[in-house]
Amino acid sequence: KPYVIVVCHQKGGVAKTTTVSALGAFLAASEHPTLLIDLDPSANLTAGLGLIRQVKKSAADGLLGKEPLANLHQPTGIPGLDIIPSGPDISAAYQLMATRPQSETVLRNSLEQQELPHEFVIIDCPPAMAAITTASLAAADLAIIPTQCEYFAIQAIGSTFNYIRQVRSEYNPQLSYKVLVTMFDLRGKLHIQLYEKLQEYYGEALFDTIIGFDSKLRSSQIAGQPISVFASKTRAAEQYRNLAQEIVAYVHKR
Amino acid sequence: KPYVIVVCHQKGGVAKTTTVSALGAFLAASEHPTLLIDLDPSANLTAGLGLIRQVKKSAADGLLGKEPLANLHQPTGIPGLDIIPSGPDISAAYQLMATRPQSETVLRNSLEQQELPHEFVIIDCPPAMAAITTASLAAADLAIIPTQCEYFAIQAIGSTFNYIRQVRSEYNPQLSYKVLVTMFDLRGKLHIQLYEKLQEYYGEALFDTIIGFDSKLRSSQIAGQPISVFASKTRAAEQYRNLAQEIVAYVHKR
Ligand SMILES: Nc1ncnc2c1ncn2[C@@H]1O[C@H](COP(=O)(O)OP(=O)(O)OP(=O)(O)O)[C@@H](O)[C@H]1O
Numbered sequence: 001k002p003y004v005i006v007v008c009h010q011k012g013g014v015a016k017t018t019t020v021s022a023l024g025a026f027l028a029a030s031e032h033p034t035l036l037i038d039l040d041p042s043a044n045l046t047a048g049l050g051l052i053r054q055v056k057k058s059a060a061d062g063l064l065g066k067e068p069l070a071n072l073h074q075p076t077g078i079p080g081l082d083i084i085p086s087g088p089d090i091s092a093a094y095q096l097m098a099t100r101p102q103s104e105t106v107l108r109n110s111l112e113q114q115e116l117p118h119e120f121v122i123i124d125c126p127p128a129m130a131a132i133t134t135a136s137l138a139a140a141d142l143a144i145i146p147t148q149c150e151y152f153a154i155q156a157i158g159s160t161f162n163y164i165r166q167v168r169s170e171y172n173p174q175l176s177y178k179v180l181v182t183m184f185d186l187r188g189k190l191h192i193q194l195y196e197k198l199q200e201y202y203g204e205a206l207f208d209t210i211i212g213f214d215s216k217l218r219s220s221q222i223a224g225q226p227i228s229v230f231a232s233k234t235r236a237a238e239q240y241r242n243l244a245q246e247i248v249a250y251v252h253k254r
Numbered sequence: 255k256p257y258v259i260v261v262c263h264q265k266g267g268v269a270k271t272t273t274v275s276a277l278g279a280f281l282a283a284s285e286h287p288t289l290l291i292d293l294d295p296s297a298n299l300t301a302g303l304g305l306i307r308q309v310k311k312s313a314a315d316g317l318l319g320k321e322p323l324a325n326l327h328q329p330t331g332i333p334g335l336d337i338i339p340s341g342p343d344i345s346a347a348y349q350l351m352a353t354r355p356q357s358e359t360v361l362r363n364s365l366e367q368q369e370l371p372h373e374f375v376i377i378d379c380p381p382a383m384a385a386i387t388t389a390s391l392a393a394a395d396l397a398i399i400p401t402q403c404e405y406f407a408i409q410a411i412g413s414t415f416n417y418i419r420q421v422r423s424e425y426n427p428q429l430s431y432k433v434l435v436t437m438f439d440l441r442g443k444l445h446i447q448l449y450e451k452l453q454e455y456y457g458e459a460l461f462d463t464i465i466g467f468d469s470k471l472r473s474s475q476i477a478g479q480p481i482s483v484f485a486s487k488t489r490a491a492e493q494y495r496n497l498a499q500e501i502v503a504y505v506h507k508r
């Protein structure tokens with residue numbers, strides 16, 4: 001069974017999608033076959049990998065259990081990296097899930113019961129602690145909460161943690177979670193002060209790797225390529241490569 | 255009846271909350287009494303105005319029609335600026351709305367039927383085109399869609415526009431909408447290129463005012479003050495002041 005990572009945060013624009021794409025690409029590049037699942041109606045992950053016009057089947061059918069996950073994934077063009085993309089029917093699936101009591105464990109059951117050739121699964125969530133995120137957390141081994149060192153993002157960590165703990169106690173006692181600092185701006189005194197606060201509050205729950213501000217990440221998304229292909233030597237590429245190593249080490253320790 | 259502005263976008267982290275706070279503060283400062291409504295479960299708007307521990311009644315009761323809006327607002331401490339804050343019960347209201355067919359027009363009916371002393375109402379929405387945003391759009395005269403000049407944010411404008419047009423044809427034929435460029439980074443070649451693309455695609459629908467990157471906006475949020483109080487001479491303060499004037503002129507032309 002693959003190791004399932006969910007990237008989620010109630011706060012918008014904290015680099016959830018950017019992290020899923022980069023982490024997936026570097027895990028694949030270091031011989032860990034990875035499956036990405038785009039559960040966001042905005043389909044940013046799918047678009048940032050240049051696949052928005054090549055969506056064969058969408059993740060919606062996986063969320064509702066209509067099709068086995070093994071039938072839904074397609075290659076990204078990057079060796080070792082597959083994706084179940086988001087499609088226009090994700091919003092409808094989301095509405096449907098709100099009316100069906102057991103829908104929140106369908107994704108977990110599919111991931112447990114099916115044979116997938118991947119070592120890692122990474123799920124991109126929309127910025128809402130609601131049905132899609134619940135279903136992902138119920139299925140996960142690890143939740144990664146990316147955050148900027150900014151007041152609004154940090155304020156939302158508390159409610160994001162409460163939500164994760166609720167899902168953990170209700171569905172998934174094995175679930176662990178860690179915070180990843182992203183979009184870190186070394187020139188900003190504020191970012192440095194808030195980073196120290198984060199370390200103080202969340203100490204052990206913070207990844208060692210910090211992702212700094214790097215505009216190449218934005219250009220790679222327009223180019224439709226992960227940063228590992230578009231600009232593998234840029235600073236954020238190095239940092240995401242280190243994050244992949246930090247996560248592999250973390251997984252092997254458990 | 256107040257002129258109702260909704261600030262919404264499916265994309266996260268595009269300065270929806272920052273815009274509601276700054277625009278509200280500058281409208282109030284230029285003699286246009288304004289009521290802010292925080293409909294986001296994250297309650298960032300409420301926190302950024304220093305009110306997170308002083309919430310008396312929450313917007314949830316307004317969304318469900320349980321209490322008249324006139325009973326729900328409280329002062330912000332800024333002359334001419336009131337707020338109906340977000341509270342922990344907003345998420346529950348949101349779930350309830352999903353099960354009640356007529357709930358999407360409750361907010362509009364309250365705004366139409368009640369006597370409010372304000373000239374403007376500005377509503378902050380969560381980053382999701384779902385029940386809360388629908389209820390706000392059904393009640394609105396103008397929807398403002400803030401966007402960064404970045405690929406993912408621009409990609410989401412299309413689906414945000416489709417959603418707005420759907421609500422317009424179903425509930426609110428008078429609804430108009432405009433795009434506001436925010437967090438503009440003059441040093442980024444990419445931002446300049448994408449701004450030109452935006453002008454090409456959306457021409458008339460773009461505000462003339464552009465909000466540039468300004469870290470004072472972040473500091474004002476930690477201080478719990480709108481930018482008009484915290485740093486009224488900083489460049490983003492000037493730009494938001496101009497936006498308030500542009501909007502007042504736009505409203506008077508109709
Ligand atoms: N380290 C970084 N440096 C510079 N820009 C970044 C960085 N990480 C992400 N970005 C940019 O910031 C924007 C927000 O990132 P992203 O879309 O990944 O966040 P998100 O949390 O997935 O947003 P949403 O909540 O809308 O899903 C994107 O335009 C992205 O290109």
Ligand SMILES: Nc1ncnc2c1ncn2[C@@H]1O[C@H](COP(=O)(O)OP(=O)(O)OP(=O)(O)O)[C@@H](O)[C@H]1O
Pocket residue numbers: 010011012013127150151152153265266267268269270271272273294298379380381436437438465466467468469471472475490
């Ligand atoms: N012009 C700007 N310059 C610098 N930072 C900004 C600017 N506008 C907003 N920010 C910062 O960017 C972050 C995102 O802004 P904000 O929270 O207002 O976006 P949002 O669209 O409301 O996010 P969400 O989708 O989570 O509700 C905040 O930390 C804010 O302080």
Ligand SMILES: [Mg+2]
Pocket residue numbers: 016017018040044125126
């Ligand atoms: Mg995203």
Ligand SMILES: [Mg+2]
Pocket residue numbers: 270271272294298379380
């Ligand atoms: Mg907001």
